[in-house]
Amino acid sequence: MIGLRYVYAVCRPFGTPLQAELTGVAGAPPGLLHHHGLVAVVSTVPEADFCEDALKAHLEDLDWLAATARAHQGVVDALTTVTTPLPLRLATVFRDDSAVRMMIESREDDFRRLLDRLHGRVEWGVKVYLEPEPAEPVAAVARPASGRDYLRSRRRHSHEQEERWQRAERFAHSLHERLAERAEEFRMHRPQNSALSGTPGQNVLNAAYLVPRAHSEEFVELVDRTKDEAPGMRVELTGPWAAYSFSGEETGSRPGTQSGTKPGAGAGTESGAGFGAEAGEGR
């Protein structure tokens, strides 16, 4: 059975070797393919699992997908500790090394531009959740004395919900503004549905920030400081990630998000539209 080439990321050449015990997708150790002054991080995957038809079937299988996604992310993550990789999407597969070389040649300029842009920067993910409501004392819920009491308590309840939601949005907004000030760029992602992501509470903010590695500590401290600021809210930080959210090539087509953009210009428009509007759904 022939093997195919699976590509995780493209980088500039780096001196530090990858961890010896690192395994990638399908259990194979990743290797480096140098070409035109760039490096593709690749491993061999069995054609039986990664040819077009097999992939289609596999990608529908959540267990397979989860294992593959973690392996892919594991390699990209390891790269992030030694260089600034340009992460590729899951399941980018080529026939052989020469096909990978051709791909590098055809995208050379884009890769260099993006790698320059991302050099020494990492992505931090910040999510804000509105914690699930504390259960009301049983006495308060049980047996309203009259219909009017019943309606009154229902009205009070929905009013409280509304207020909690507004507080959460205000908090998320102010936190985002403080974080965006310390980041070079940001992206607003769609709030994750709690029921589906298995996380308690309602996701109010789901954002990614591009932060120079050298400033990461301050960024992390800033997020940590806000954790106890607002009762009923939970702030979650993930990272450092490779700059997944900032290596999309829509960068070129969307004005204002090219290199050097501070939040507020192009990136800001996107966030403005996304903020709150989507967070409100499913309430």
Added chain:
Amino acid sequence: MTSRFPEGGRFPEPYGQGSGANLADILERVLDKGVVIAGDIRINLLDIELLTIKLRLIVASVDKAKEMGIDWWETDPALSSRARRDELTRENTELRERLARLEELESGHAPREAP
């Protein structure tokens, strides 16, 4: 974790990543973000895109996932307006029953004592 990083700057301890990372977060990134390259074995970019969208919907959107037949949360009043309506119906029924019981109690002894 204070290893010097070749590009300068301390490398902070990873937060919520690695093996413990939320799968939704990983999928959000490896499926949806990153550089998109159509591999040369024609894993058709469009197909990947469709799968990506489908999966992202599972992760991100209740409405679309519902279209795909995943609808167990519909019965949860916190997540669904229909379930909220159902709950209202249930409350209504309960109140009617209580009312009926009260009425029965109030007028109850008269007919029972009569014969």
